[in-house]
Amino acid sequence: MSDELILYTNPQSRGRIARWMLEETGAAYRTEIVDYGTTMKGQDYLEINPMGKVPAIVHGGKVVTECAAICAYLAEAFPEAGLAPLPHERADYYRWLFFAAGPLEQATTNQFAKFEPSPEQGRMFGYGNYALAVDVLEKAVSAHPYIAGDRFTAADVYVGSSVGWGVMFDWLPKRDVFVDYFARVSGRDAYVRAGALDDAAMPVPA
Incomplete structure (x- = not known):
C-alpha cells in the first residue's frame, strides 16, 4: 500500500489548520483543492469524507478527518518532528x-x-x-x-x-x-x- 500523504482542502476553510500542521511535520504531501460549489459535494470526495467538509487527509490509504484529529494523528505519524506530547x-x-x-x-x-x-x-x-x-x-x-x-x-x-x-x-x-x-x-x-x-x-x- 502506498504511503502517499494527500491533503484535501480549500484555502478559504479550516483546511489551513491541516496545512499548517503538515508544514510543521516536514513531511512530503500532495494537495488536492476541493471547491465548495462542485467537488466538495461530489461523489468522489464524499467517498473520502461523507460530511462533504474539508480538510481531510489520506495517508497510506487511511482517511483522517476533523482538524484536531488530523493534528494529533500527524504528530504521532511523524514523531521526528517533535510535535507529540512528552x-x-x-x-x-x-x-x-x-x-x-x-x-x-x-x-x-x-x-x-x-x-x-x-x-x-x-x-x-x-x-x-x-x-x-x-x-x-x-x-x-x-x-x-x-x-x-x-x-x-x-x-x-x-x-x-x-x-x-x-x-x-x-x-x-x-x-x-x-x-x-x-x-x-x-x-x-x-x-x-x-x-x-x-x-x-x-x-x-x-
Missing part, C-alpha cells in the same frame, strides 16, 4: 486540544449564530455558556508560553488557529492574552509557509 505534557495537551475542538467550538459558533443557551440548556451543553468558555480559554493560554507547557506542540496548531481566527473574526474578545499567544505561535516558519501556500491557492477574482 509524558509530562500529555494531560494539558489532550485536555486543551479537545477543549478547543469541543466546548470552545460549540461556544463560539453558537455565539456567532446569536444563540444563547438558557441556564437549563447550559447544564446540558458541554460548554455551559460562552462567557465561561472564553474565561477558561484565557486561563489555559495564560498558564504557560504554549498550551501544554514550555514548548510548541501539535495542540498549539489547533488551539492557536482557534484563537487567531476567533480574535480576527470577533468570535473571541481581543484580550491581550489571546493576542500574545497567537503572536507566539504564528511567528513560526511553518505557519508562514502554510499561509503563503494557501494564499497562492486562493481563487482569482473574476
Whole structure:
C-alpha cells in the first residue's frame, strides 16, 4: 500500500489548520483543492469524507478527518518532528486540544449564530455558556508560553488557529492574552509557509 500523504482542502476553510500542521511535520504531501460549489459535494470526495467538509487527509490509504484529529494523528505519524506530547505534557495537551475542538467550538459558533443557551440548556451543553468558555480559554493560554507547557506542540496548531481566527473574526474578545499567544505561535516558519501556500491557492477574482 502506498504511503502517499494527500491533503484535501480549500484555502478559504479550516483546511489551513491541516496545512499548517503538515508544514510543521516536514513531511512530503500532495494537495488536492476541493471547491465548495462542485467537488466538495461530489461523489468522489464524499467517498473520502461523507460530511462533504474539508480538510481531510489520506495517508497510506487511511482517511483522517476533523482538524484536531488530523493534528494529533500527524504528530504521532511523524514523531521526528517533535510535535507529540512528552509524558509530562500529555494531560494539558489532550485536555486543551479537545477543549478547543469541543466546548470552545460549540461556544463560539453558537455565539456567532446569536444563540444563547438558557441556564437549563447550559447544564446540558458541554460548554455551559460562552462567557465561561472564553474565561477558561484565557486561563489555559495564560498558564504557560504554549498550551501544554514550555514548548510548541501539535495542540498549539489547533488551539492557536482557534484563537487567531476567533480574535480576527470577533468570535473571541481581543484580550491581550489571546493576542500574545497567537503572536507566539504564528511567528513560526511553518505557519508562514502554510499561509503563503494557501494564499497562492486562493481563487482569482473574476
